[in-house]
Amino acid sequence: MERGVHPPLVDTAACYCRVDTGLKTVAGARKFVPGSKLCIQPDIKPSIHSSRNKVIRGDRSRGQSPLLPGLPDDLAIACLIRVPRVEHRKLRLVCKRWYRLLAGNFFYSLRKSLGMAEEWIYVIKRDKEGKISWHAFDPVYQLWQPLPPVPGGECEGNPRSLRSAEVYDPNKNRWSFIADMSTAMVPFIGVVYEGRWFLKGLGSHRQVMSEVYIPESNNWNPVYDGMVAGWRNPSVSINGELYALDCKDGCKIRVYDGATDSWSRHIDSRLHLGNSRALEAAALVPLNGKLCIIRNNMSITLVDVSKSDESRRVGQLWETIAGKGHFKTFVTNLWSSIAGRNRLKSHIVHCQVLQA
Secondary structure, three states: OOOOOOOOOOOOOOOEEEEEEEEEEEOOOOEEEEEEEEEEOOOOOOOOOOHHHHHHHHHHHOOOOOOOOOOOHHHHHHHHOOOOHHHHHHHOOOOHHHHHHHHOHHHHHHHHHOOOOOEEEEEEEEEOOOOEEEEEEEOOOOEEEEOOOOOOOOOOOOOOOEOOOEEEEOOOOEEEEOOOOOOOEEEEEEEEEOOEEEEEEEOOOOOEEEEEEEOOOOEEEEOOOHHHHOOOOOEEEEOOEEEEEOOOOOOEEEEEEOOOOEEEEEEEOOOOOOOOOOOOEEEEEEEOOEEEEEEOOOOEEEEOOOOOHHHHHOOOOEEEEOOOOOOOOHHHHHHHHHHOOOOOOEEEEEEEEEEO
C-alpha cells in the first residue's frame, strides 16, 4: 500500500492504515514479529463526510472537477473501491484526484472494512548478479507483475549473527527494541505459532540453535521440544495448525501434532515435480485460507487444508496455478533438467502475503 497526499474531499483524520514491512501481531501483547499489517479503520457511515466538513471544504473545492461526473464524491468513491485491485495502477493514471485518492490510507482502509480487500503475494527475488527485483501475484487473475524498485534493507554479504530484535508499533509509527536473545545466531527459519515467535539458526560454532520469544514476559528462552527438533524447512501456522514443507519441491507437507509433540502427519500430493533448483519450494504462506507453496520458478500450488482426510487421500485438495508467461511448464522444466540446461537464473529471497 502506498502513502501519499489525501484527496481534498476525503476525511482521513479518523483513519490509520499502515503495512509493516515484515511484522505480524503476537497474540496477547503489543509486540509484532515478521509477516503482516494492522489497519485501524474509521466507522463507515452512509455519508463519508460530516456536514461540518462539507461547509468548511465547500469554498476550497469549488471549481474542482468531481471524481465521477454527475455523482457526489461519496458515491464516486463507493464505485471506485469496487474496481478489482489489478486495475488500480490504471486508475491512478486517469487524473490527479484519482491518483491522490488511491495513494491515501482512506481508500484501502475502506476496502478492507467493507470486505473488498484482496490478498496478493509479494516476492523478492535475487538474480545471479545479486540484483534484487520485486513481483506481485494476483490470485484472482493468476498474473505476476513486476513492481517498481524500492530501497533494499537486507544486509549484504555473508549472513551475520544476530542477538537483538525490534518490534514495530503501527499505532505510534515507531520501532523499539525487545529483549535480546540469550545467544546470538544466524537465523534461517522462523514462525509465529500459538502467540510465540520461534527462530531456528546456527550459532557461532555452526551448531543448530532454537529460541522462542514470549511476549508476555518479553524474554527469549532456548527451546528443545519436538516441534523445533523436527522443524527444518519453511513453515506457517493457519487455523491453529502448524505446517512445514517436507520435500524440495514442496509437494509433501508435514503437520505438527501437539498431542504427541511430533511431526507425525503428512499431506502428500503424490505428484512430485523434481529436485531442480528452479522447482525448489522457497516459501510457504497462507493465502485466502489455503496453504500456498511458492517455488523459485514462480510456480504456485494451493493446498486446501480445510478438506477432510478422505479428500486428502485422493489428492483433491492440491491445485497448481501458473502466472501466465512467467515460468516454464512442468514438461519444459523436465526436459531442461535432463539436458542439463536448467540453471537457476534467480531465486526467491523473501515472500509475503499482504491485503489491500
